Amino acid sequence: MTASGQIGRELEAVLPKERIVADTAARRAYDSDAYPIDRHPPDAVVLPETTEEVSRLVRWCVEQSIPYTPRGAGTGLSGGAMAARGGIVISTKRLTRIFEVDAANRMMHAQSGVPNLRLSQAAAPFGLHFAPDPSSQSVCTLGGNIAENSGGPHTLKYGVTYPHILQVVLVDPSGEVWTIGSRSGRAPGPDFLSLIVGGEGTLGIVTEAWVRLTPTPQCVETALVAFPSVRQATECVSAIVSSGVIPAALEMMDKGIIGALRAAFGLQYPDGSEALLLVECDGNDPERIADELATVESISQANGALELRRAQSEAERKDLWKARKKGIGAMGRLAPSIVTHDGVIPRSRLPEMLDFVYQVAAEHDIGVANLFHAGDGNLHPCMYFDDRDPLQVEAVIAAGEAIIARCVELGGSVSGEHGIGVEKSTLLESMFGPDDMRLQRIAREIFNEGDLCNPCKVIPNQKGCVEHRRRSRGVAW
Amino acid sequence: MSSDLIDISTRCIRCGFCLEACPTFTETGLETHSPRGRIYLARSADEGQASWTTVRKSIDSCLGCRACETACPSGVEYGRLLELARSRLERAEPDRHLARVLDWMTRPSLLRLSAALGGLLPGGEAPNPLGPGRTPVPRPQPRGDWPPYEGPVPKRGEVALLAGCAMDCLFARTHEASVRLLARVGLLARPLHGCCGALHAHNGFLDEGVRRAEALDPRGLPIVTDSAGCGGWLKEARGSKVKDLSEVLLDGGLDSDLGRCEPLRLRVAYHDACHLAHGQGIRAQPRALLAAIPGVELVPLAESDTCCGSAGIYNLREPEMANLLLDRKWRHIEATHADVVAAGNPGCLAWLQAAAQRSGSRIRVMHTSEILEAAFSGWSS
Numbered sequence: 001m002t003a004s005g006q007i008g009r010e011l012e013a014v015l016p017k018e019r020i021v022a023d024t025a026a027r028r029a030y031d032s033d034a035y036p037i038d039r040h041p042p043d044a045v046v047l048p049e050t051t052e053e054v055s056r057l058v059r060w061c062v063e064q065s066i067p068y069t070p071r072g073a074g075t076g077l078s079g080g081a082m083a084a085r086g087g088i089v090i091s092t093k094r095l096t097r098i099f100e101v102d103a104a105n106r107m108m109h110a111q112s113g114v115p116n117l118r119l120s121q122a123a124a125p126f127g128l129h130f131a132p133d134p135s136s137q138s139v140c141t142l143g144g145n146i147a148e149n150s151g152g153p154h155t156l157k158y159g160v161t162y163p164h165i166l167q168v169v170l171v172d173p174s175g176e177v178w179t180i181g182s183r184s185g186r187a188p189g190p191d192f193l194s195l196i197v198g199g200e201g202t203l204g205i206v207t208e209a210w211v212r213l214t215p216t217p218q219c220v221e222t223a224l225v226a227f228p229s230v231r232q233a234t235e236c237v238s239a240i241v242s243s244g245v246i247p248a249a250l251e252m253m254d255k256g257i258i259g260a261l262r263a264a265f266g267l268q269y270p271d272g273s274e275a276l277l278l279v280e281c282d283g284n285d286p287e288r289i290a291d292e293l294a295t296v297e298s299i300s301q302a303n304g305a306l307e308l309r310r311a312q313s314e315a316e317r318k319d320l321w322k323a324r325k326k327g328i329g330a331m332g333r334l335a336p337s338i339v340t341h342d343g344v345i346p347r348s349r350l351p352e353m354l355d356f357v358y359q360v361a362a363e364h365d366i367g368v369a370n371l372f373h374a375g376d377g378n379l380h381p382c383m384y385f386d387d388r389d390p391l392q393v394e395a396v397i398a399a400g401e402a403i404i405a406r407c408v409e410l411g412g413s414v415s416g417e418h419g420i421g422v423e424k425s426t427l428l429e430s431m432f433g434p435d436d437m438r439l440q441r442i443a444r445e446i447f448n449e450g451d452l453c454n455p456c457k458v459i460p461n462q463k464g465c466v467e468h469r470r471r472s473r474g475v476a477w
Numbered sequence: 478m479s480s481d482l483i484d485i486s487t488r489c490i491r492c493g494f495c496l497e498a499c500p501t502f503t504e505t506g507l508e509t510h511s512p513r514g515r516i517y518l519a520r521s522a523d524e525g526q527a528s529w530t531t532v533r534k535s536i537d538s539c540l541g542c543r544a545c546e547t548a549c550p551s552g553v554e555y556g557r558l559l560e561l562a563r564s565r566l567e568r569a570e571p572d573r574h575l576a577r578v579l580d581w582m583t584r585p586s587l588l589r590l591s592a593a594l595g596g597l598l599p600g601g602e603a604p605n606p607l608g609p610g611r612t613p614v615p616r617p618q619p620r621g622d623w624p625p626y627e628g629p630v631p632k633r634g635e636v637a638l639l640a641g642c643a644m645d646c647l648f649a650r651t652h653e654a655s656v657r658l659l660a661r662v663g664l665l666a667r668p669l670h671g672c673c674g675a676l677h678a679h680n681g682f683l684d685e686g687v688r689r690a691e692a693l694d695p696r697g698l699p700i701v702t703d704s705a706g707c708g709g710w711l712k713e714a715r716g717s718k719v720k721d722l723s724e725v726l727l728d729g730g731l732d733s734d735l736g737r738c739e740p741l742r743l744r745v746a747y748h749d750a751c752h753l754a755h756g757q758g759i760r761a762q763p764r765a766l767l768a769a770i771p772g773v774e775l776v777p778l779a780e781s782d783t784c785c786g787s788a789g790i791y792n793l794r795e796p797e798m799a800n801l802l803l804d805r806k807w808r809h810i811e812a813t814h815a816d817v818v819a820a821g822n823p824g825c826l827a828w829l830q831a832a833a834q835r836s837g838s839r840i841r842v843m844h845t846s847e848i849l850e851a852a853f854s855g856w857s858s
Contacts, residue, residue, distance in 0.1 A: 021507065024531040028521055029514040034491045047506050074508065075493040093506030113506070115497055138548070139496045264552065328492065329550020336487035477524070 004043035007066065007088070011044060014060045019047040019094065030089050033074040033081040036337050037393050038422050040472045042069065042083035047094040051169055051177055051207040054090065058205070058453075059175035061088055067452045067464075070201040072113060072141030076148065077340050078421025080200050084456035084468045092143045095207055098122050106213045107166060107183065112143025112206050119211065128213035131158035134417070135325065146206050149198030151417035153249040153324065156375030157282075158214065160417065162197045169208040170196055173453035183210050195443060200419050202454045203447040217248070217282035221293040222311040224320040225300045226273040230254060231351040233275035236303035237374045238347060240279070243299060245292045247375065249280040254354060256369025256382075257327040264330035267323065270306040277374065278324050327371055328382055334367060337387035337477075340380050341400045342418035343407035347377045353410060357381045360402050364395035378416035379407070390476040397474050405430060420458045422473070428459065482565070485558040486520035488551050489513065495545035495555075500784050500802055501538055509535040512545035512555055519562040529569035536562050538798065540791050541679050542751035542784035556756065557713070560683050567681030578606050579680065582790070583672040585646040592617050592647060601834075607793040613831035618650040624854050626657055633663030636725070637695035639702040639711070640668045642676075643823040651826075651843075654850035655703040655722055661853065662729025669695050673702075675710035679789050690714035701725050703846055705822035706789060709756035721753060722846060723762040723821060731849070732769035738852040740772030745848065746815035747775060748806070748829070749782035750822035763821055763845045770852045778818075779809045787828035799828075807832040810840060817841045819848055 008022030022044035031041040043066075048054045061068045067087035074081050083089050092113035099109040103126035110119060116137040119130040133152040134140050144150070146168065151160045158164075167181035181193040196203055227233040233252055240247065253261075253276040261267040269276060277300070281292040293310070300308055311317035331338050345353050354370060361368035361383065371380040381403055385392040404414050404427050414420070414427045429437060437459075444451075444459055456465035495512040496502050502511035509518070518532040536559070543556045581587050591603070592614055602611040636659060644652045645668070656666045671693050678686025690711060693700070700715070702708035703722040711719040745767055753759040760782070768775045786792055786802030806829070810818050818840055820826055829842040851857070 021509065023534075024527065025518055025535050026507070026509050028527055029508040029517055029535070032491070034493055036491050045508075073493055073496055074513075091506060091508075093502075096506070117497075136492065136494065139493050326550055328490070329494075329552070332488055332490035332492075332551030332553075338490050 008044045010064075011046060011060070011088075014056050015046055015048060015053060019049070021045045030071070031082065033071070033076045033079060035077050035079040035082070035339065035421065035423055036387055037339060037396065037475075038079045038082060038473050039475065040082055040084050040086065040468060042089040043086050045089045045091055047091045049094045051171060054171045054205055054207050055175045055177050057088070057090055058171050058173065061452055062173075062175060062450070065450075065452065067455045069454050070143070070147070070205045072144035072147075073115065073136070073139045075136040075140045076144065076421065077342065077418040078415070078423040080147065080419050080421035080454070080457055082422065084422060084472070085464045087452075090205060092141055092207070095143070099208075101126065101213075103128060103213075106215075107210055108213055109208065109210050110142055111208050112146065113141050116140050116142060116145055123213050124216070126213075127216050129216045130211055131164055131214040132161045135328070142209060142211070143206050146197050146209060147199065147201040148417065148419040151373070151376075151378065153251055153373065155373065155417075156250055157246050157248045162194060164212045164214070165193065165197050165209055166212055167210040168193065168196055168206045170204045170206050172204040173448040173450070178204075181210075185212070200421065200454070200458050202444060202457050202459075204453065218284045219286045219289050220248070220280060220282045220317065221289050222278070222280045222317045222320050223293060223296060224309045224323060225277045225279065226270050226306045227275045227277065228272050228304060228306055230275045230354050232304045233277050234347065234350045234374070236277060236300055236305070239299045239303065240296055241347075241375065243295055245281065245295050247279050247292070247296070248282040249278065250373070250375035251278040251324050252276065252372040252374040253278075253323055253327055254370040254372070256367070257323075257330070257371060260330035260334060260369055261323060261327060264333045265322070265326060273306055276323055278320060324371070327369070331369060331382055331384050335384035335386060338382055338384045339396050339400065340382045340418070341403055342416050343379050343404050343412060343414065344377050344416040345379060345407050345410045345412035347374065349410045349412075350374070350377075350379070353379065353406065356406050357403055360399045364399045366392065366395055366399060373416070376416075377412065387477045393474050393476045401427065422456060422468075425456070425458055425460045480561070482519065482523045482558060482561045485554050485561070486516050486523065488553045489516045490551050491517070492550065494550055495548045498544040498548035500540060500542065500544070501798060504798065504801055510538050515539055515562075516553065516555070516558060519558060522562075523565070529566050533566060533570070536566055538795060540751070540784045540786070540788040542788060543755035544751065544782065544784065547755050547782075560678055563679070563681040564683040572681070575607065575680065576682065579676055579682065579790070583642045583676060585640075585642055588642060589617060589646045605793055605796060607790060608796050610796055612793060612796065613827075613834070615647050615827035615830065617647050620649040621653070622650060623653055623657065623850065626660065628657065628661045628853065629663065631660040631663050631665040633729075635665045635667055635698050636701045637669040637698040638666040639673060639693075639700060639704070639707055640670050641702070641704055641707050642672050644704050648823055648826070648844065651847050652703065654844070654846040657850055657854070658722070658726055658731065658846055659701070661734060662726055662731050664725070664729065666701070667696070667698060669693060669700060673707045673711050674714070675706050676789055678710055678714070686710065687714055703821065703844065705750035705752040705756065706824055709752035712757060721757060721759055721762070721821070723759060723766060726849070727762045727765055732766055735766065735769040735849065735852055736771065738770060741770050741852050741856055742772045743817055743848070744774045744776050744813070744815040746778040746810055746813040746818045747781060747845075748778060748785065748810070748818055748820040748825060750820050750825050751782070751784050751788070753821050754782040763819070766849055767819060767845065770849070776813045776815050778813055780805070785825050785828055787824040789824060792828055803828060803832050807836065811836070811838060815840055817843050817848060819843055819845045821845050
């Protein structure tokens with residue numbers, strides 16, 4: 001019997017057979033998430049349905065010294081849900097119950113495998129929603145959002161995931177179950193919750209959470225503005241923010257995206273458009289929102305806008321959002337594979353940063369297009385390439401590293417919202433000094449003694465990780 | 478339309494946006510039972526990194542409902558990919574029994590005979606020819622029980638209305654309604670006999686499916702179908718001269734004629750057949766027609782475009798999943814408190830009728846055509 005067959009059989013003592021898969025197809029299907037250039041198959045995949053089952057599984061892994069990796073929907077873009085050292089993938093996709101919507105106190109209790117959008121749908125009848133909205137919100141899970149401290153187009157106004165999490169149930173890397181945080185939103189003492197949110201599943205597995213719900217704004221105004229240059233679009237963004245208007249979303253698309261949208265969907269923008277800016281203002285006072293959008297309009301004109309389209313209906317609003325939401329998908333039509341990078345820069349440095357991105361892509365002979373959460377300086381250069389060509393895969397990795405290094409030089413960050421995962425685990429030291437890194441390692445060791453829980457992510461600290469990098473990283477299809 | 482598996486599979490960027498649209502994924506939580514997983518595995522087998530045998534379970538578990546295509550931002554032609562993958566799988570591991578059953582199911586005379594015999598069996602169920610357990614046998618509708626046609630004489634043109642395997646044989650009353658409705662928009666329906674090959678194309682016998690589709694002879698007339706599965710496949714195989722009945726009726730202005738009918742006091746829930754909604758992008762037309770009937774209240778149905786589990790012969794091959802999805806669908810239907818649930822595909826109708834019978838529900842399951850024609854010819858309860 002193969003090693004994975006053996007592990008699969010032994011797991012039957014811990015979990016019902018029908019929720020364990022270890023066949024060849026499953027091991028392959030789970031060998032990567034949405035980061036396609038680093039793969040490693042697990043020996044088995046398990047689908048627990050309760051916190052207690054997760055705890056039993058973790059204890060079993062610890063007893064057997066088998067590494068394990070939590071996984072939600074597998075939409076992560078830094079390889080965080082990939083089983084770098086094999087072992088068990090613990091999927092949260094059967095932890096999909098919503099226990100309670102407490103509308104009076106604007107909070108909700110759910111298991112970690114519930115898709116983000118379903119939380120908002122369940123809260124909608126009460127005029128509430130779960131504010132973090134990553135682009136993958138229709139599928140990505142609450143647990144994944146917590147692990148990555150996810151952002152999204154509306155982060156500018158509503159913040160990332162952390163402020164929306166009140167309390168979590170955590171199965172720590174020894175299998176013990178903890179309740180961390182407080183439903184009241186105020187827990188005295190050290191803030192452990194801030195460690196877990198954004199911990200990328202290396203400090204334990206979150207199985208349940210109480211989340212904060214936000215009143216859904218009653219009116220929304222959306223506009224799409226075309227500019228002849230990135231510089232003008234950037235200056236417009238700065239002017240909007242300094243005018244005191246805080247749009248709910250402020251998203252920029254560059255000429256690469258415009259070209260892909262045109263090629264894939266026939267979407268037309270004015271000739272000479274080099275950047276699109278999507279602006280959304282929301283709130284409950286229609287007059288105020290209309291005023292805000294009028295301000296945006298006049299600032300856009302002052303900054304040389306070629307055209308401004310304003311949505312007159314919900315259908316038109318969805319249409320304008322297409323430029324943003326369909327951008328990455330449109331790229332999928334240009335080449336077999338894409339990698340979406342993620343970095344943060346001070347907003348004002350965008351024009352020179354984009355020039356740098358184009359230059360790096362040209363040097364490596366790789367196609368690139370850029371999406372930018374312009375309000376908070378979060379840049380997503382998206383590279384398209386053929387994953388069957390080892391040279392192209394190498395080039396994508398090298399180009400990504402050069403871009404991230406430049407982000408740090410410009411006073412930004414190695415990651416805005418996609419996490420470190422395996423993708424950027426060697427880049428962390430370019431941003432943090434030795435003392436910071438030491439502190440992070442200590443925190444990791446306190447929670448994750450023995451490093452069986454999601455090994456080789458964020459801070460690779462064992463021999464197996466080096467081996468993994470050598471064998472699996474950047475391996476072509 | 479690509480005939481190369483690799484062209485389709487490499488369009489997938491692994492974003493996972495399809496996951497929650499996939500009924501088998503939401504039921505199991507398994508990546509191998511998701512579109513992204515299946516595309517990845519089919520590509521692996523296609524490029525020799527896995528054998529077709531190892532990926533069989535994953536491919537077999539797919540309904541072919543194509544809800545993932547609606548969700549896909551990259552335009553992966555998943556339905557086509559599945560046809561190609563299944564035909565590769567059939568070449569790698571031929572299934573002669575399946576071939577025989579398909580042959581038998583697509584002969585109207587044999588289908589009628591087995592339906593008649595099946596009706597005599599206890600509980601109206603027969604042994605499942607393709608899987609474990611027993612399966613409900615659809616009871617053929619009576620023929621010729623509409624009152625005499627008193628509408629306008631069709632003078633605007635002619636169309637070839639596909640009789641197919643199931644519509645004319647098991648759903649005679651519905652099919653007659655389709656003929657009468659076409660006449661009401663001025664179109665004379667010439668019957669187009671023969672099997673379109675959809676079941677073959679969707680189950681690993683792609684060449685045979687194409688052969689059957691091409692063998693149909695509409696004598697130069699545009700083809701119209703009242704079966705979503707057949708229509709979806711024929712559009713793929715024969716192109717734009719094929720139309721679904723609802724498209725033709727709405728184009729012909731039937732909605733204004735319906736508006737002048739006597740009120741029909743009905744609450745109607747509309748179930749989107751997968752190969753209408755996801756396969757052909759037809760959602761609005763049937764709803765617009767139903768809503769045009771005075772007195773009809775179209776009530777919202779949760780997950781209206783999620784597969785009911787019938788999916789061609791999926792309910793025979795994978796009865797366990799098919800029944801899970803049927804229960805889920807029927808729960809949503811019951812929650813609407815509708816009088817009737819309407820759909821535009823024979824497979825869905827037969828499968829939903831089985832659920833209605835099993836639960837002893839008072840909700841009737843009807844083809845959209847039947848309700849539309851009842852607006853003109855009177856409602857028989």
